[in-house]
Every structure is written in C-alpha cells, then in structure tokens.
Amino acid sequence: MKAAILGFGTVGVGVYEMLQAAPGLDVGLVFVRPGKDDAPFKTSELDRILSDPTIDAVVEVMGGVEPAYSYVSACLMAGKHVVSSNKALVAAHGLELEALAREKGVGFLFSAACGGAIPFLHNLALAVESDRIVSVGGILNGTTNFMLDAMQTDGSQYADVLRQAQQLGYAEADPSADVSGLDALRKIMLACAVAWGKLPVEGLLHEGIESLTAEDVAHFMGKGLVCRLLASASISENGKLCAFVQPMLFPAGAPETSVKKNFNLAKYHGVNSGDILLMGQGAGRYPTASAVLRDLSDIRSGRRAMFPAGLAAACADNAEVLCRYYVRTERKAAALFPFAEIEDDNVVVRGVTKPVSVKLMHETASRLRKDGMPIFFAALED
C-alpha cells in the first residue's frame, strides 16, 4: 500500500522515514506549501496526489482545521483512504468526514489524534463492536503532565515549569490550548464519538492547571496525593453523555501517579472487559508516526472505520456527575462551597467539599474568576 503525506513537519518527517522502512507500505508524494517543494518527492499540487492511481492512502499530519479539511475531503472524494493525526480537524469535522469516507467505501482512521503512540482509539473502536463501554478518559495531554510531574518532583512554581517545558519543546510558545485543558478536551470528544457514536459539541467543561501553585502541590503532597489533569467521559443508562477535563488528586499507588514526564494514560471500562488502561508516549515524532503507520496497517488488513455507524452530534450534560473537590480560594468566597472540611489562614481557605456536580463546580469557579477572585480546584478520586 502506497501512502502520500500531507505536511512535512515533525510528524510528517517521522511518517516519511517509517514508511521507507516498513515492509508492505510505501511512501508516495509529500504535499508541502508552494516554495517548499525543493525535492522530487515533494509537491505543492494536491492534484498530483489525487490523480495518482498508485497512491492508495493519504496521511494528513498538517494540523489545524483549514486547509486540512478541504484537502482531506478532496482525498476521500478521490477514493483515497485517509489516516489523520489531527484532533482539531476530527473534533470539528468528524461527522462530515466519516460520512464521506463511508459513502466512498474508503478507510478513515485517526489513532494518532488521541494518545500519540498509545493505541487508544484503535482498541476502543474494536472493543465497541462486542462490549458496552461505560466510561473513557485518562491523562491525554503530555505537556501538562510534564509540568505537574515537575512541580511535584521539584517543588517548582507553575511559571518555572512552563518555561522548562517550552525550552524542552514539550510546550508551545502559546501554551494555552494545553494548559487550559482544551487539547485534552478535543481528545476526549474523539473518544466519546468512538465509544458511543456521539460527538459532543456543546456543554463541555474544561478546567486546566493555570491556577495551580507550588503551595497547592505542597499541600497535596502533605496528604500523600498527586495531581494529574484528567479527561473524563461517561454515558448514563438513559444515554446522557458527560465529558469534561479537570485536575484530579490521586493517592500514591494509583496508576495515574505512575505516569511520569510527558507520558499519557488512556483508559476505558467495558461491561465485560472491565478496566483497560494503556500508557505510552502521547506525542513526539516517532511515537506519533508509529500510530499513523499502525492505522495504515489496520486499513491494509481490511479495517475501514473508527467511528461506529450512525455517528451524530450530541450535547454533554455534566449536571449529574458528582465529585468531592479540593478547593483553594479566598476566605470571602468560602461560603460558596459546601465544605466538609476546611483549613483557614484568614486570607486563603483550602478545603474538601461535599459531593457537588461537575457543572456547578466549573460554573462557580468561572463566576468567581470574573469577579477577580483566585480559585484552584481538583476532584478527588472516590
């Protein structure tokens, strides 16, 4: 099977190199921007790929919604299988792309868009065919995990570990998509769509790690707890979907606490299989490229879809999921939270709430911040 590549950045170069070494897979043209086509294997004309009958599949590793969406649509229309690593694209246009791929009878897989090297969506899609999945989630953002791990290990402040992550290439110059939880949210949207055929488009909540301080970390560690940024989703008996991202605190010995540096952990719970956890590198040239090549192998073996038939948009409802929360805020805001236990130093209060809904907690925090009040919160694992 011969695959062309759209994009020749970090992941594209990895895919190009791996395709040259993989038996049974060949590399076709690489699509780049005009002016960047400085070698015979590169082209800036998409038509050369679309019209080449020897190219069976196209790997999209450009990132971003446009022009990736237009290009991927054109490739599917031309009867090419598509493998993408682009979570923004699939979160925004998964419905249309899935419908087009089914209509054309070609494969559309995107394991690399969620969990990097971890074969998460691949296994989830396979599990769905014979098991009922009740929850999905995990540590899906390596940048924030690196930062949380460093804050815990060194006692560093947030700003220092962010700078360190940027120097090491784990965080971008504008880190907001990572540290706000938006990146993890896009990934859990894809997992919901694979697990339940519902792509959540509204009602999603994401709390990142931007409010975390070294003092919070010292406080958790004193209680033997470790903070991780978790994406969580589940479905109720009556089909109500919940999906959100928030910091969570885990006791020592929980699998989440063994996820170090920029590693990811993805998990799902099937009624029959029970808990399945997968750990590995969530980003990087070769880890991500390895997921792309796995998808190509999977297409070669006959698999076509990752989303179940009948995929539809859905709203998330986070009003029914209850968590106990660690909250740190100013004393004058304390009355807003149903604290079960509280420590008060006259300015700052830290406490653990009685169970409150995810929706209420995220909304309360958002309201406080609008009033200029600081708050950090993290759910406790119960």
Added chain:
Amino acid sequence: MKAAILGFGTVGVGVYEMLQAAPGLDVGLVFVRPGKDDAPFKTSELDRILSDPTIDAVVEVMGGVEPAYSYVSACLMAGKHVVSSNKALVAAHGLELEALAREKGVGFLFSAACGGAIPFLHNLALAVESDRIVSVGGILNGTTNFMLDAMQTDGSQYADVLRQAQQLGYAEADPSADVSGLDALRKIMLACAVAWGKLPVEGLLHEGIESLTAEDVAHFMGKGLVCRLLASASISENGKLCAFVQPMLFPAGAPETSVKKNFNLAKYHGVNSGDILLMGQGAGRYPTASAVLRDLSDIRSGRRAMFPAGLAAACADNAEVLCRYYVRTERKAAALFPFAEIEDDNVVVRGVTKPVSVKLMHETASRLRKDGMPIFFAALED
C-alpha cells in the same frame, strides 16, 4: 459471522452469552463432551460443526493440549477461522496451527491466551508490521500478582495467601503452573513468537514465587521496594533471543507497583513507539470472553494472522542479560554470589549482587536447591 464454541466452562459460557448480545456476531453450536449435550444448542459431535456451512469461525476455550489440538486442526482443515484462549495449545503447536491456517487462508488469533482482557498480542501483532520491537514482557499471571499484593498489603505468609487465592477462585487446587512461573512463561513464549516470529522452545528459565517469605517482603518494604513476578523477553542486534520469568523488585511509583490484586500488565518497547504499557484483568469469564470477541471482530474486519509470516522455533539464550539480584540464602552458600552489599545474621544472608547473568543466577539457585539449601532471588529494576 457465526461462531461455534469448543468447551462450555467458565470462558465458554461467557463467550456464549456475549455472542448473543454482539451485533454482527452470532453463536453457533457449542461442542461439549458426550453426555453433556443436554440442550439443542450443544453437541458432542465435532462433525456437526465442521460440516455446517453457516459456521464461519470456531472459538476454542477447552484448555489443555489434547484433544484441543486435534479439534482445532480439524476446524482449520475444514476452512473455519479459529480463535483460541489456550496458551498451552498455542505454545505447544503454534507452528503447525499457523501453517495450517495460512494454507487454508483462514484466521487464527489468540489474544485471550496472553493477558486476558488486555489487548496485548493484538497490539503487538499490529505494531510489528511497522515498528521494530526490542522487548516484551510484564506481569502476565494474575494468581501470583494477587498473592504478592496480599503479602505486601497484609504481611501474610505465602501459605496463607495461597489458601486465600484458592478460596477466591484465583488459584487452582494444584497451583504449581502459576506459582512456579510456568504459566507466565507460556504467555511470554507467545509474545516472542508474535513479536519476532520466533517461538522459543528451549533454554527458557522460570523462577516463581514459591520461596518468598513474609520476612523477605518486610525486608523489601523497608527499602521501599515492591515485588512482582515478571516475564521478560528481548532480542539482541544479532537475533539472539532471551526469555525468562523471575521475581523483580520495583521502587514505589513504578507502573508495575500500581498493578493490584489479580490484574496484569503487559508491555512492549518499539524503536519508534517507545514503551507501550497495557493493564487490565488477566483472567475471568467476561474479561477473557471479551478478548475472544475482539479477535472475532478483528477477523470480521479482515485480519487473519497474529504470528508474522515465517514463524519458526528458536532457542532462548539467557547468558547475556545481566541483572543485579536481591538474594536471600543460608550463610554457608553466600560465597557463591558476587555480593556488592550484604546483611548477615549468622544464619541467613540477604544481599544485592553485582550484575550476573540471568542464566547463571537461575542455575546457581537450582543447584543450591538440589543440595537442600533455601534461596529466594529477585532482580532489581535498573
């Protein structure tokens, strides 16, 4: 796709129930021993399955080498896909069964034979197609993990946790295959065959947990270490295979220490993907049945083989892998070990050796035991 089932024990009943609920999969006849065919869906005549053109696949969940081998061979000969959960069968006759399945163009998958619900062999087989795997391994026996976890948690003696495991149905009346490491060894043999096309048949070493005492556990815990039974295999640049099972000690925070009760952890390292770890339930009715159904789905999607083409028998050579070992033995045997540090109470010595080969360590222990001398050893993670 309609699947018949050979065997109606714990896993067989789970497969039967799951097949009735899975869309796109149907259940055919269930093969049982004469006299047990007390319902219309059961038969004790294999020919009724072999000659039924509506049966596409056969699930073998009988266990044991014979008559499973004869029956599975007959099913493949008759052009049926086969999914097996039987590690003893695949370890003993994988070569012949693989060759027969390829000749007949049918699928032969056996994810459930290694790791239970964990999609280990499935992902390994897929990874092999585009990545170079350099090591495989993990905690592949749930019985011993339950026992080790209980000894660590309660400070119990070996005999007490074995009895507890038997009462809970985690250990068999004759637990020797589990506690000696033989069960884990059979599973790592399958992983070697999937990863490298080499089914190791000679030179394998397995040390179980039968010599572990509550005093050893107290000693490890004092040093912050946790004992797990690890199966390990790797391949050198020049194609030399090593494969063995032995207790290992891990520091707190290592993923292996988060594997509780009878859970399993399987891992592989690919040159491109890096470390991939998978955790889940390694046994039980529905977890194992879920792996069987995943394999059936995989066959339905077009996948045929789990072993790579050109599978061959191989010898393991454990002379070149070096480990530092924790050793507890009698004082008079201490001179046999190159201790780097040692604690001596005049009767028993406990110490950590300089790096020694796996082969030498296992052989020395075996020689000592022949002389009636007690010894426990566990490798340190370096």
